[in-house]
Amino acid sequence: MTKADLVEQVADDTGLTKKDAAASVDALIECVSQALSEGQNIEIRGFGSFKVKSRKGRMARNPRTGASVAVPARDVPVFKPSKDLKARVAG
Numbered sequence: 001m002t003k004a005d006l007v008e009q010v011a012d013d014t015g016l017t018k019k020d021a022a023a024s025v026d027a028l029i030e031c032v033s034q035a036l037s038e039g040q041n042i043e044i045r046g047f048g049s050f051k052v053k054s055r056k057g058r059m060a061r062n063p064r065t066g067a068s069v070a071v072p073a074r075d076v077p078v079f080k081p082s083k084d085l086k087a088r089v090a091g
């Protein structure tokens with residue numbers, strides 16, 4: 001499902017115009033992105049949670065040359081689905 005498909009589904013389910021549904025989807029994505037960039041966690045009950053995890057720096061190897069490469073520490077976004085979502089996907 002693409003963003004356009006999601007906008008169309010929201011418009012059909014809510015009765016909003018596609019323009020209003022697109023604005024709503026964009027606002028949700030912007031809110032989630034902004035919160036994660038500030039290091040905040042987001043929990044949507046029955047769906048899952050978005051968190052920011054810190055990955056330690058490490059030494060990696062270039063598979064082509066075999067040379068060692070330093071990978072710096074960084075923060076990455078992660079999604080953890082809720083039990084309800086896992087059960088729904090499992091059938």
